[in-house]
Amino acid sequence: MPVLxxxxxxxxxxxxxxxxxxxxxxxxxxxxxTIVVExxxxxxxxxxxxxxxxxxxxxxxxxxxxxGAAAGGARAFTATSSHGLAYMYEMLWWTAASRIPLVMAIxxxxxxxxxxxxxxxxxxxxxxxxxxxxxxxxxxxxxxxxALMMFxxxxxxxxxxxxxxxLDGFILSHTVEPLELPDQETVDEFxxxxxxxxxxxxxxxxxxxxxxxxxxxxELRMDMHQSLSRARQVIMEAGRDYGKLTxxxxxxxxxxxxxxxxxVVIAGIGSWxxxxxxxxxxxxxxxxxxxxxxxxxxxxxxxxxxxxxxxGKKLVVxxxxxVSFGHAGPLFLEISSALEARPSMVGVLAGVGxxxxxxxxxxxxxxxxxxxxxxxxxxxxxxxxxxxxKFHPMPPYEPAxxxxxxxxxxx
Amino acid sequence: xxxxxxxxxxxxxxxxxxxxCPGCPETMGFRYLGMALGEKAxxxxxxxxxxxxxxxxxxxxxxxxxxxxxxxxxxAAASGLARALRRRGVDAQVVVWAGDGGTADIGLQAxxxxxxxxxxxxYICVDNEAYMNTGIQRSGLTPYGAWTxxxxxxxxxxxxxLPQIVAAHRVPYVATAxxxxxxxxxxxxxxxxxxxxxxxxxxxxxxxxxxxFDPGLTAKIAQLAVETGMWILYExxxxxxxxxxxxxxxxxxxxxxxxxxxxxxxxxxxxxKPEDIEKLRQEVEMNWxxxxxxLKLQEELERQEKA
Ligand SMILES: Cc1ncc(C[n+]2csc(CCOP(=O)(O)OP(=O)(O)O)c2C)c(N)n1
Ligand code: SF4
Numbered sequence: 001m002p003v004l005x006x007x008x009x010x011x012x013x014x015x016x017x018x019x020x021x022x023x024x025x026x027x028x029x030x031x032x033x034t035i036v037v038e039x040x041x042x043x044x045x046x047x048x049x050x051x052x053x054x055x056x057x058x059x060x061x062x063x064x065x066x067x068g069a070a071a072g073g074a075r076a077f078t079a080t081s082s083h084g085l086a087y088m089y090e091m092l093w094w095t096a097a098s099r100i101p102l103v104m105a106i107x108x109x110x111x112x113x114x115x116x117x118x119x120x121x122x123x124x125x126x127x128x129x130x131x132x133x134x135x136x137x138x139x140x141x142x143x144x145x146x147a148l149m150m151f152x153x154x155x156x157x158x159x160x161x162x163x164x165x166x167l168d169g170f171i172l173s174h175t176v177e178p179l180e181l182p183d184q185e186t187v188d189e190f191x192x193x194x195x196x197x198x199x200x201x202x203x204x205x206x207x208x209x210x211x212x213x214x215x216x217x218x219e220l221r222m223d224m225h226q227s228l229s230r231a232r233q234v235i236m237e238a239g240r241d242y243g244k245l246t247x248x249x250x251x252x253x254x255x256x257x258x259x260x261x262x263x264v265v266i267a268g269i270g271s272w273x274x275x276x277x278x279x280x281x282x283x284x285x286x287x288x289x290x291x292x293x294x295x296x297x298x299x300x301x302x303x304x305x306x307x308x309x310x311x312g313k314k315l316v317v318x319x320x321x322x323v324s325f326g327h328a329g330p331l332f333l334e335i336s337s338a339l340e341a342r343p344s345m346v347g348v349l350a351g352v353g354x355x356x357x358x359x360x361x362x363x364x365x366x367x368x369x370x371x372x373x374x375x376x377x378x379x380x381x382x383x384x385x386x387x388x389x390k391f392h393p394m395p396p397y398e399p400a401x402x403x404x405x406x407x408x409x410x411x
Numbered sequence: 412x413x414x415x416x417x418x419x420x421x422x423x424x425x426x427x428x429x430x431x432c433p434g435c436p437e438t439m440g441f442r443y444l445g446m447a448l449g450e451k452a453x454x455x456x457x458x459x460x461x462x463x464x465x466x467x468x469x470x471x472x473x474x475x476x477x478x479x480x481x482x483x484x485x486x487a488a489a490s491g492l493a494r495a496l497r498r499r500g501v502d503a504q505v506v507v508w509a510g511d512g513g514t515a516d517i518g519l520q521a522x523x524x525x526x527x528x529x530x531x532x533x534y535i536c537v538d539n540e541a542y543m544n545t546g547i548q549r550s551g552l553t554p555y556g557a558w559t560x561x562x563x564x565x566x567x568x569x570x571x572x573l574p575q576i577v578a579a580h581r582v583p584y585v586a587t588a589x590x591x592x593x594x595x596x597x598x599x600x601x602x603x604x605x606x607x608x609x610x611x612x613x614x615x616x617x618x619x620x621x622x623x624f625d626p627g628l629t630a631k632i633a634q635l636a637v638e639t640g641m642w643i644l645y646e647x648x649x650x651x652x653x654x655x656x657x658x659x660x661x662x663x664x665x666x667x668x669x670x671x672x673x674x675x676x677x678x679x680x681x682x683x684k685p686e687d688i689e690k691l692r693q694e695v696e697m698n699w700x701x702x703x704x705x706l707k708l709q710e711e712l713e714r715q716e717k718a
Binding site for chain 2: 023024026052054055056057058060061062064065066067068069070071072073074076090091094200201202203204205206207208209210211212213216
């Protein structure tokens with residue numbers, strides 16, 4: 001029987017790891033991820049979970065140890081945030097291109113300086129090019145469910161790549177929410193025993209990760225690319241099966257809230273999409289037909305779903321919680337690249353470094369951008385920064401910014 | 412502990428046609444590793460000559476299973492691998508085979524942590540005293556005075572005392588070895604494999620390319636390092652220090668060959684001035700003084716305990 005309970009997002013991840021029967025966990029503490037490691041250690045200490053916990057000295061080693069364990073045939077897990085993830089960067093590549101399935105949770109947090117422990121998506125977005133699957137939860141229930149799904153998807157022979165489950169620092173990680181904890185039998189039925197492309201065994205001379213001729217290297221990269229595309233199908237199957245077992249289906253790589261008849265689509269990832277849904281309701285009361293497109297998966301990129309949800313719309317507003325400096329928000333760039341029949345598009349940067357964004361802020365943003373689009377006929381603004389109630393156009397996309405309003409006064 | 416070299420397995424663990432330079436000490440060492448541990452070994456190799464010597468996929472120059480890994484992660488990846496194999500009930504010995512750079516510099520943090528956690532692995536530092544794979548740059552284990560492509564006037568610092576640093580972690584087994592003394596290295600590997608916990612073997616490995624000597628001389632130069640007292644063969648077993656036969660009698664300085672015999676064969680020391688050689692001699696003296704002082708103290712303590 002599933003248990004109706006309530007817990008913090010980080011605990012939800014820890015329970016998913018336990019239910020997935022993970023055998024080796026290697027992790028290093030960093031706020032706001034720390035609870036994950038602590039909780040897993042506690043579960044092991046209480047005898048509720050049978051796993052090796054490797055208390056490594058750094059995140060570089062955390063992923064290396066998890067990788068070693070996974071290469072040795074064990075289901076492995078790690079979790080990190082922000083600087084921890086940056087420190088792991090080299091191993092992200094090594095793991096993915098080794099085709100070693102393992103799962104990592106990223107509790108999103110800003111990178112310094114200045115030090116800031118609050119939410120920002122710069123960390124998770126920086127992993128996009130490394131070959132990992134990336135999912136992003138809206139709430140604690142989804143964090144748990146996606147983590148369980150991630151084990152199954154990454155260990156599917158059509159995929160064989162590692163996967164990241166993201167959840168927003170503090171907003172989810174430290175917030176208690178009600179959720180349903182599936183029972184072990186259900187998870188066992190959903191998640192088959194570990195499969196992987198090879199296992200390091202004594203007496204079987206083989207090499208993993210040695211030099212290859214360039215042509216093979218490129219072929220391997222092509223294969224990773226194709227596997228990530230194939231993962232789409234695997235995710236849909238897993239999401240459907242999960243739905244059959246738990247009543248919560250994750251068949252689609254995106255969630256569309258009141259999208260079908262909308263004129264304006266608010267697109268984004270993570271917990272603030274919950275607020276965006278309220279904002280859409282508020283906007284509809286004001287006569288603006290708004291909907292929300294939430295990407296549950298960033299890799300594979302739900303290209304078809306994004307395109308479909310934008311067809312015939314007047315405006316797509318993409319909310320980004322991080323910046324690709326000198327250009328725009330990374331999610332804006334991803335989404336805009338998927339849209340052929342271009343509606344008006346505005347990329348709004350907001351909430352960076354944990355700055356609070358309420359549903360009222362989101363409604364205000366959309367209202368402002370919508371009226372601008374109506375006025376001008378069509379707009380395409382990749383980067384428009386909303387900060388403490390004010391809009392800050394960013395060059396070169398808004399001419400207002402090209403001519404400084406006021407010249408700085410020299411000495 | 413005696414090993415009869417003629418009775419060792421003949422199976423090849425270093426494949427012909429691999430990409431090593433002629434006279435390569437890493438291939439010599441790896442061959443001994445295979446002879447000592449055989450099919451039990453699973454090897455983790457961080458970036459370095461040994462990752463390249465394997466050659467191009469789909470060929471494989473090492474006759475043991477090898478998990479290649481990024482430069483800093485040898486000990487960490489081996490920790491995970493050893494845990495997984497143990498959980499699965501597989502009888503294996505996980506071995507890290509890392510260069511001096513991968514051990515003393517970039518990999519030191521992971522090494523220290525794995526030692527502190529007591530991971531059940533054998534960590535071998537293949538010490539060719541520089542970063543050879545990237546073209547002979549200085550490492551923390553390059554000796555004083557040695558030329559490298561980043562110490563054109565000779566290195567101005569001493570070699571990091573790594574075996575002592577690892578021993579200070581109080582792991583069950585630390586040993587030094589040399590490719591010039593295969594039976595000693597093989598015996599030490601076998602002993603290490605019989606012990607549970609973290610084992611460290613520091614293998615001195617003269618590299619003809621980086622040290623500038625004739626490739627036919629690798630074993631001879633390795634032996635000269637020991638005979639001149641510049642490299643000392645010893646073991647710490649459960650914290651107890653013991654000198655090993657080739658170095659035993661060299662406690663007496665008069666039994667040591669002059670260090671010039673070792674230096675003069677190597678291009679990397681060609682530029683040394685007499686005062687540099689004097690400094691090197693002082694380092695040798697310092698090392699021996701440390702070792703003998705420890706041995707004396709150990710004896711004294713044991714006497715007191717017995718009394
Ligand atoms: C993070 C990182 N920095 C630098 C390198 C480049 N690199 C590869 S091998 C190597 C030196 C290896 O030296 P050592 O560990 O002494 O082994 P050897 O080649 O002498 O066997 C360096 C600097 C790398 N692979 N990874
Ligand atoms: S440079 Fe030295 S250690 Fe490296 S392969 Fe050549 S001989 Fe061996």
